[in-house]
Amino acid sequence: MSSRLIIALDFPTKEQALQFIEPLSPQSCKLKVGFELFVAAGPDFVKQLVDKGFDVFLDLKFHDIPNTVASACKSAASLGVWMMNVHASGGQKMMLAAKQALEETQSNAKLIAVTVLTSMDSEQLAGTNVASSPEEQVKHLAKLTKASMLDGIVCSAREAKMLREILGPEFLLVTPGIRPAGSAQGDQHRVMTPAEANASGVNYIVVGRPITQSADPLAVIDQINLDMQ
Template identity: 60%
Template sequence: MDSQRTIDGARVIVALDFPDAGGALALAAQLDPQLCRLKVGFELFVAAGPALVEALMARGFDVFLDLKFHDIPNTVASACRAAANLGVWMLNVHASGGSAMMQAARESIATCPRPPLLIAVTVLTSMDSGDLRRIGVERSAGEQVLELARLTQDCGLDGIVCSAQEARLLREAIGAEFLLVTPGIRPHDSEGDDQKRVLSPVEALRAGSDYLVVGRPITRAQDPLGRLHAISESLRAAE
């Protein structure tokens, strides 16, 4: 790993893809906040709201609020500020919202006592180059990711969400200090589900990923903590 990059705490972010607070809290009770952070996305946040985020933080977990804000600059700035005031560790916006939107988001949280990490989504890991062509983007998935990553970096954000398959290219193009958060992480004995551009945890780490988002391989495991321990041990051995 690149010695210039210092990662604070656990690399694994467990995606709490549950329809309600009960399932999310039950899974969190089986995990160790020393080994992982937790991601709260659209469905769960709409169902359970800020109270769930506060409950997870009260249990010692850092929370990545994955709502992918994408709107006019003022609206996104207000939403980011509200998330920062909630105390989340990380939040995100869509890079395709453009420079003005991303800069407004960054400025809105800059004066918070503990500003969260602010990252941008490039190309969803459920999409490949064929999907992009169907919505009018002629670049390949990798080219589009790189273009949006450079835009995000120019806007002063902390990093991006990208596929681990693009991590090595991005490291070479944008340097060591920019955070790469990679969903679509699947241990070799897991099914790919709806993710199209996936790597194993160790493969992602070696490619340059900083934080690894893991969902179903942990949340649907018979022993979620055991699965988390196994992934964490494999990452430590690879560093």
């Protein structure tokens, strides 16, 4: 069974990331490349991970005019990534353009949308002139994403059960802000343990520092995989 764990490679350099993944197996985890590492290491690094057999989630959260986002998705697909994302707040026209772009490339890459960042709470949303609670805004953007024919969303595990009931069993729920029991919460506000996320109907979880900064990453990976079964 393929692992439902996505490790966030939040490293400042390619060398550090490659050193970290050296003992890892593509069967035990998937890998996420975000802004910091992508800017530092470039697209060739993403290809390198794909060539090693890893499913790669390119987490660049595209958010621009529809044509620009569509072109970016085509470029991401050419790297062989397993999954990529856009911001749902870019609107339906943008998301539809992104989906169509992937279909034109005949890519099997999954396309998901970010709803509300897990670092955002009600006060921060209000600061952006969004009067809704995080839960209501997530629900609204999730419905818009499904209507745009995307594969799923990035959301907090705390909204997963509610979203699963609304969006059905096939829609993917990918959740950051996951912290193994006993680990530090860090800058994430809406968090859950892997076991709690699994019980909430989450498809894939994203875990970074509790693994990458652990003295024994392989042990943490094994425990999380057990918790997700």
